[in-house]
Amino acid sequence: MHVLSVSSLKGGVGKTTVALGLASAAFSQGLRTLVVDLDPQCDATTGLGAIGEFGETVADVLQNPRHSVVHRSIVSSTWTKLHPGVIDVMVGSPKTQTLDSPSPTIQEIWRLEIALAKVEREYDLVIIDTPPSVNGLTRTAWVASDRVIIVTEPSLFSVVAADRTTHALEELRKGLTPRLETLGILINRFRPQSSEGDFRVTELREKYGNRILPQVIEERTVLQQAQGAGRPIHGWPGESATEISQTFDRILEFIQKSLGQKTPSRVGRNSRKVMRLNRVLRGQTLDEVLKDEAAEAAETAVQNILGLNQEKN
Numbered sequence: 001m002h003v004l005s006v007s008s009l010k011g012g013v014g015k016t017t018v019a020l021g022l023a024s025a026a027f028s029q030g031l032r033t034l035v036v037d038l039d040p041q042c043d044a045t046t047g048l049g050a051i052g053e054f055g056e057t058v059a060d061v062l063q064n065p066r067h068s069v070v071h072r073s074i075v076s077s078t079w080t081k082l083h084p085g086v087i088d089v090m091v092g093s094p095k096t097q098t099l100d101s102p103s104p105t106i107q108e109i110w111r112l113e114i115a116l117a118k119v120e121r122e123y124d125l126v127i128i129d130t131p132p133s134v135n136g137l138t139r140t141a142w143v144a145s146d147r148v149i150i151v152t153e154p155s156l157f158s159v160v161a162a163d164r165t166t167h168a169l170e171e172l173r174k175g176l177t178p179r180l181e182t183l184g185i186l187i188n189r190f191r192p193q194s195s196e197g198d199f200r201v202t203e204l205r206e207k208y209g210n211r212i213l214p215q216v217i218e219e220r221t222v223l224q225q226a227q228g229a230g231r232p233i234h235g236w237p238g239e240s241a242t243e244i245s246q247t248f249d250r251i252l253e254f255i256q257k258s259l260g261q262k263t264p265s266r267v268g269r270n271s272r273k274v275m276r277l278n279r280v281l282r283g284q285t286l287d288e289v290l291k292d293e294a295a296e297a298a299e300t301a302v303q304n305i306l307g308l309n310q311e312k313n
């Protein structure tokens with residue numbers, strides 16, 4: 001099982017659209033796919049046709065990642081009416097809002113990882129739709145992820161902001177979870193007709209190189225139509241839907257290449273590391289721990305410099 005987070009700094013740039021587009025590509029390829037809806041607005045849950053009252057949701061999982069709770073929070077998407085396969089959603093809840101702490105504890109930050117370890121054998125790909133911030137929930141998602149895509153609009157300002165997000169991510173990777181990698185920045189709502197748009201993407205590629213994904217997603221109304229109807233873009237009629245589906249296929253291919261064949265096991269499965277960390281760091285916030293890590297790194301650097309100086313003398 002591989003886990004991918006779809007994030008952004010800002011709201012409304014297309015996280016849910018990208019998460020659902022990739023889920024649609026994975027489903028049409030026959031991958032057993034789970035979408036985790038961490039956004040309190042629950043748009044991904046709706047887009048997957050899971051509408052109604054749910055006994056348990058991702059909010060319960062985050063409070064108590066027990067096997068039974070995890071299983072009850074997952075429902076099948078109505079997309080399976082189109083063709084057989086596995087496409088499930090861990091249903092979202094407005095309650096996750098209250099769990100989105102700006103300074104999460106180390107215990108909180110591991111909970112999704114521990115929960116996903118419980119369904120490790122049931123899915124090939126897990127896609128997490130995160131809220132539009134880099135608070136506790138997004139970082140909980142990142143800790144559980146192998147890769148993160150940062151979605152942004154095609155403007156310099158947005159890409160600069162997205163690049164800042166990749167720094168927050170890098171900090172988390174160094175401090176807690178070396179398995180995590182940024183896949184890159186994905187430009188959404190690109191308008192090929194506008195020469196200004198073309199220019200900007202070229203400019204962005206010059207500035208950010210391979211930190212920008214090779215594929216861009218165009219502005220297409222079919223995406224809104226499919227999402228509104230609770231249908232996968234791969235099952236939507238028309239040429240425009242086919243073209244945009246192919247873009248998502250290529251992005252999924254790019255993700256799969258980056259992930260390679262190796263499937264890392266969830267930390268939660270051999271959770272001794274998590275337990276040790278929890279024992280040592282109980283009650284500390286993630287920021288405190290990362291600060292400690294940073295302080296340690298700085299101290300090592302200072303010592304190295306001192307060591308070099310001594311050699312010189």
Ligand SMILES: Nc1ncnc2c1ncn2[C@@H]1O[C@H](COP(=O)(O)OP(=O)(O)OP(=O)(O)O)[C@@H](O)[C@H]1O
Nearest residue numbers: 011012013014015016017132189218219220223224
């Ligand atoms: N490439 C696109 N072409 C056309 N419409 C798009 C595209 N990407 C996103 N949209 C539309 O823009 C709106 C916002 O997109 P979306 O909900 O995916 O953003 P989001 O980042 O998940 O927002 P939020 O932060 O509120 O969760 C939606 O109505 C969606 O259908």
Ligand SMILES: [Mg+2]
Nearest residue numbers: 015016039043
């Ligand atoms: Mg969204």
